[in-house]
Amino acid sequence: xxxxxxxxxxYQFENIRILAAAAVGGPKEGQGPLGAYFDSIWSSELKDHAxxxxxxxxLLLEAQDLAVKKSAxxxxxxDMVMGGDxxxxxxxxxxxxxxxQRPLLGLFAACAVxxxxxxxxxxxxxxxxxxxxxxxxxxxxxxxxxxFRFPIELGYQRAPTAAWTATAAGACLVSGSDxxxxxxxxxxxxxxxxxxxxxxxxxxxxxxTAMAPAAYDTICRHFEDTGRSIEDYDxxxxxxxxxxxxxxxxxLAQKDGKHWDERLDDCGRALYAIDKQDVHNGGSGAGCxxxxxxxxxxxxxxxxxxxxxxxxxxxxxxxxxxYQQGESIPSIAHAVSxxxx
Amino acid sequence: MPLIFLWAFxxxxxxxxxxxxxxxxxxxxxxxxxxxxxxxxxxxxxVGLYGKLVAVAGAGASVPxxxxxxxxxxxxxxxxxxxxxxxxxTGGLTAAAGGIKAAVLFGLAAxxxxxxxx
Numbered sequence: 001x002x003x004x005x006x007x008x009x010x011y012q013f014e015n016i017r018i019l020a021a022a023a024v025g026g027p028k029e030g031q032g033p034l035g036a037y038f039d040s041i042w043s044s045e046l047k048d049h050a051x052x053x054x055x056x057x058x059l060l061l062e063a064q065d066l067a068v069k070k071s072a073x074x075x076x077x078x079d080m081v082m083g084g085d086x087x088x089x090x091x092x093x094x095x096x097x098x099x100x101q102r103p104l105l106g107l108f109a110a111c112a113v114x115x116x117x118x119x120x121x122x123x124x125x126x127x128x129x130x131x132x133x134x135x136x137x138x139x140x141x142x143x144x145x146x147x148f149r150f151p152i153e154l155g156y157q158r159a160p161t162a163a164w165t166a167t168a169a170g171a172c173l174v175s176g177s178d179x180x181x182x183x184x185x186x187x188x189x190x191x192x193x194x195x196x197x198x199x200x201x202x203x204x205x206x207x208x209t210a211m212a213p214a215a216y217d218t219i220c221r222h223f224e225d226t227g228r229s230i231e232d233y234d235x236x237x238x239x240x241x242x243x244x245x246x247x248x249x250x251x252l253a254q255k256d257g258k259h260w261d262e263r264l265d266d267c268g269r270a271l272y273a274i275d276k277q278d279v280h281n282g283g284s285g286a287g288c289x290x291x292x293x294x295x296x297x298x299x300x301x302x303x304x305x306x307x308x309x310x311x312x313x314x315x316x317x318x319x320x321x322x323y324q325q326g327e328s329i330p331s332i333a334h335a336v337s338x339x340x341x
Numbered sequence: 342m343p344l345i346f347l348w349a350f351x352x353x354x355x356x357x358x359x360x361x362x363x364x365x366x367x368x369x370x371x372x373x374x375x376x377x378x379x380x381x382x383x384x385x386x387x388v389g390l391y392g393k394l395v396a397v398a399g400a401g402a403s404v405p406x407x408x409x410x411x412x413x414x415x416x417x418x419x420x421x422x423x424x425x426x427x428x429x430x431t432g433g434l435t436a437a438a439g440g441i442k443a444a445v446l447f448g449l450a451a452x453x454x455x456x457x458x459x
Contacts, residue, residue, distance in 0.1 A: 157364070157371070
């Protein structure tokens with residue numbers, strides 16, 4: 001285990017692995033094209049829980065517990081839990097901590113929190129700190145609606161560029177245990193932490209446009225620091241730019257003479273059947289990239305469909321208050337490079 | 342008399358078209374539309390134009406958001422005639438009391454049938 005600083009924002013690791021991953025989704029996510037990749041699909045948005053917020057917490061707990069069980073590492077050996085969600089005061093992450101009783105680092109980077117946790121976890125392990133870190137993120141459609149678009153009962157029209165917050169959670173158990181060696185696993189190779197990018201976009205119903213420049217910035221700096229190009233990756237998955245955001249990211253690259261189209265995909269776009277499920281721009285939410293990675297992408301890596309993937313989760317860092325005060329939407333993207341061993 | 346139904350349909354629909362276009366063409370939220378249309382209705386009512394629209398289109402003009410602004414202003418006008426300056430304060434909500442009370446009652450009724458706290 002070691003951590004090497006490749007550049008101002010990129011760190012490379014040796015022998016850091018994802019031992020197990022688990023994804024839990026709501027009914028709409030189960031009906032989507034990636035439904036089969038989820039470990040558990042809820043039959044309803046509430047699943048007998050008293051409120052949407054309690055439901056989100058249990059989505060997270062279920063994903064965390066499934067990931068730990070699949071890894072065969074006992075809960076007591078989880079040295080650190082990292083992650084976040086979209087609710088005020090990180091309610092889901094913190095209240096889940098009340099149940100699992102492991103050391104907890106709650107993080108906030110809006111929908112980019114999963115890669116922040118994954119990268120930070122890998123870095124902590126590689127630095128010789130914790131041995132096992134559980135990185136997780138969750139979101140619930142109705143809880144997020146209440147957080148950002150209250151009152152939900154108003155049922156206002158969604159703009160064509162609006163994203164659909166996913167009811168989903170994903171968790172990965174990252175480990176640096178030297179006992180685990182050999183082929184067949186998935187390693188966390190490197191992380192590029194993003195900086196806050198704000199091109200002045202003000203429309204909270206079009207977060208793809210606000211976040212695409214942040215994704216572009218982080219991907220470019222990742223390539224610069226690692227000396228790689230898009231050809232080194234089978235696929236780059238951005239987290240939640242959606243249909244319009246990916247198009248914009250592709251156009252930004254095109255402007256600089258880079259052709260990214262073929263290898264560029266997006267977790268929010270992949271999660272739903274865009275034309276059939278009435279999700280407009282596609283999925284979003286902290287649980288979107290977390291579950292798409294922990295379910296779909298991780299399994300494709302295991303099945304050898306993919307060799308190396310760059311996961312670039314993106315987050316819009318506005319709050320309902322800053323939006324109401326007329327501020328633009330600052331965004332961030334954290335990129336984690338994962339590879340099948 | 343059946344002609345008023347046709348006008349209600351046309352005028353009410355046109356008001357909704359204007360609201361929809363405002364929402365689509367400008368970076369505004371439904372809350373902005375709500376405030377904007379009530380204010381516009383109040384202004385048009387105040388200068389005497391909206392009353393003519395209500396006379397022609399009935400519910401087609403009184404039910405949309407602009408109709409609420411018109412009701413507030415009309416109520417103030419009538420209350421000032423009978424109560425003087427005090428009417429400025431009491432007239433608006435007195436005229437709108439039916440609508441407001443109905444909203445509260447139907448809200449309560451819905452909360453008894455469905456689960457309001459989730």
